[in-house]
Amino acid sequence: MSMWSRMRVWFGWRLGSGGGPDERLSAFIDGELDDRSREDMAAEIALDPGICVQVQRLRMTEDLAHSALQPPSIPNPDVCAEHVLALATADTGEVAAATSPSNSRVPTAVLASVGLLLTAGVAFVGLRRRGLV
Amino acid sequence: MNAPNGQTSPPKLWIRTAEYADDAARVERVLAGDQRAFGDLVRQYHGLCYHVSYKVLRNAGDAEEIVQDAFIKVHGALAEFRGEASLKTWILRIVWRLSLNRQRDRSRSAWSRLGLDGDAEADVEMVRSRSAEHPDRAYQAQDTKEKVLEAIDRLPEPLRQALVLHGFEELGYDDVARILQVPVGTVCSRIHGARRKLADDLQRRGLV
Numbered sequence: 001m002s003m004w005s006r007m008r009v010w011f012g013w014r015l016g017s018g019g020g021p022d023e024r025l026s027a028f029i030d031g032e033l034d035d036r037s038r039e040d041m042a043a044e045i046a047l048d049p050g051i052c053v054q055v056q057r058l059r060m061t062e063d064l065a066h067s068a069l070q071p072p073s074i075p076n077p078d079v080c081a082e083h084v085l086a087l088a089t090a091d092t093g094e095v096a097a098a099t100s101p102s103n104s105r106v107p108t109a110v111l112a113s114v115g116l117l118l119t120a121g122v123a124f125v126g127l128r129r130r131g132l133v
Numbered sequence: 134m135n136a137p138n139g140q141t142s143p144p145k146l147w148i149r150t151a152e153y154a155d156d157a158a159r160v161e162r163v164l165a166g167d168q169r170a171f172g173d174l175v176r177q178y179h180g181l182c183y184h185v186s187y188k189v190l191r192n193a194g195d196a197e198e199i200v201q202d203a204f205i206k207v208h209g210a211l212a213e214f215r216g217e218a219s220l221k222t223w224i225l226r227i228v229w230r231l232s233l234n235r236q237r238d239r240s241r242s243a244w245s246r247l248g249l250d251g252d253a254e255a256d257v258e259m260v261r262s263r264s265a266e267h268p269d270r271a272y273q274a275q276d277t278k279e280k281v282l283e284a285i286d287r288l289p290e291p292l293r294q295a296l297v298l299h300g301f302e303e304l305g306y307d308d309v310a311r312i313l314q315v316p317v318g319t320v321c322s323r324i325h326g327a328r329r330k331l332a333d334d335l336q337r338r339g340l341v
Contacts (some may be wrong), residue, residue: 026325030299032306060341063333066300068281071187075197077179081172084201088208089168133325
């Protein structure tokens with residue numbers, strides 16, 4: 001790359017090549033330009049190494065952002081579909097209860113408390129029969 | 134690159150033609166009680182919805198829950214679908230709003246203040262699976278990912294939202310514009326602005 005091209009990349013990048021940022025570069029990368037504009041842009045990139053470097057930099061940035069935001073895996077859509085159908089076809093009240101995390105924890109907590117009370121009660125009665133309490 | 138007066142000319146964007154006719158027929162079938170049609174709809178958009186939600190929340194469990202809640206909402210509100218946007222963007226708007234609400238709730242929680250709300254388990258699993266063959270490379274990849282995510286978090290919110298929502302083959306600028314409810318030109322300018330800021334930030338960290 002010539003010195004002029006390097007300077008143009010550095011200064012042109014920061015100063016937006018004498019204007020504002022050129023959004024056409026991103027639109028080009030994303031395949032959002034119409035046919036005519038896309039051809040014009042491709043010709044400009046081929047002729048100007050400075051623009052070519054800008055496009056490469058934007059592409060690299062997009063790739064980094066894209067891979068950083070990727071989920072590690074995608075859950076099975078069939079499981080979600082079945083679950084949603086079961087909930088969606090139930091009564092609205094049941095749907096609300098089932099989808100609310102705080103509500104779904106309440107029956108478990110109540111059951112656990114009742115279980116603890118019963119255990120304590122049985123233990124107390126047993127100890128009393130033996131005359132230990 | 135620039136117009137003769139020194140101003141940058143707005144890009145001529147390609148607007149996709151949405152297949153609304155298909156959507157209307159599908160909605161009618163679901164409203165008529167066709168459960169298979171609704172199941173197909175969930176299966177078709179599940180991956181995209183999960184990706185969008187994960188990109189906002191960065192937590193697999195939360196994203197899965199949001200997608201389920203969103204489809205339940207979709208089922209309940211399908212009668213209100215007017216066909217002004219495609220079914221895809223209508224559903225994604227619901228996923229987007231629910232994900233932002235969850236993010237807001239989470240940022241107020243004590244877990245978040247302690248920095249314990251991320252998907253640490255998934256990250257550890259990813260590093261472990263990669264590190265079996267190339268431990269150095271796995272560490273480097275994780276380090277790069279963290280730096281990129283930090284840089285994304287430093288972006289101003291409107292730019293970050295456009296960047297996060299964009300990046301799917303199925304979602305063009307016009308879809309992003311409908312989801313964010315801003316003009317297509319604004320989406321274009323926000324995505325470009327986000328990439329430039331991100332590139333500058335990552336260059337300072339030696340990543341670009």
